[in-house]
Amino acid sequence: MTAHVPIRSSEATFGGRQPHAVQKALGMLEAVAQLGPGTTAKEIATFAGVPPATAYRMLNLLVADGYLVRVPDLSGFALGRRTAELAQAAAESTPSESLHDVMEDLRGCTRFGLHVASFAGSRLRFVDQDPDHEIVAITTLSKSLHANAIGKLMLAHVPGVGPDAEFRRLTEFTMCERESLARELRDIISSGYAKECQETRLGRAALAVPIRDSSSFVVGGLYLHGSAAKVQPDPDLVRFLVDGSARLTGLL
Secondary structure, X not given: OOOOOOOOHHXXXXXXXXXXXXXXXXXXXXXXXXXXXXXXXXXXXXXXXXXXXXXXXXXXXXXXXOOEEEOOOOOOEEEOHHHHHHHHHHHHHOOOOOHHHHHHHHHOOOXXXXXXXXXXXXXXXXXXXXXXXXXXXXXXXXXXXHHOHHHHHHHHHOOOOOOOOOOOOOOOOOOOOHHHHHHHHHHHHHHOXXXXXXXXXXXXXXXXXXXXXXXXXXXXXXXXXXEOOOOOOOHXXXXXXXXXXXXXXXXX
16 A cells, blocks of 8 residues: 655644644535536635635645645646545445345335345245244245245246145135246236235235346345235335335345
């Protein structure tokens, strides 16, 4: 890393010990960041609330130390290399959101249960479950992919995964015809979401949308469930799920 020579107070008419000198310098950097490349000394002084004479001295020092540069025609200033280095270091030190962080945020925006399932290894497995909305008969979902939204989503998107040879009828609403299921899987691909209504459990309805990795492959699903009377595939609820799954891209 390049060593930077510290600024000595004797090299300028202001220094770190002067009242508000640092705040004024930062205000001038902010002025260039806000107003853009080519910002004039007068504009910087006005934005930062610095007297013109002081502004000129500070600008010369900021340019000399690499925090600002003069634009090619010398009419104004732009952010310099050292400011860019600081911005990059700040970005790299900011922790990225985790899957659980995103899920906790999403759960605060809905009254329904919200879960994340993984399709890794062509196996349906829930990796982040809503602590306030337990999925009743959760093991049934992986054993009867044809009868629930997250299972249908997996059947539609994961190559080589197929329904059981014998379709089990779990309720009177369970779909047990292969041709009907094939049509629904095609609809899932085109619409972007899967749905169920009392097919696995009476009184329960659910929606599911795909979660993708950084290469856009479907690696899991975001699963929302609740009362059959309240969970419907209306545009707002579907959009909430689609936007939520977009935030989970690359986190599963």
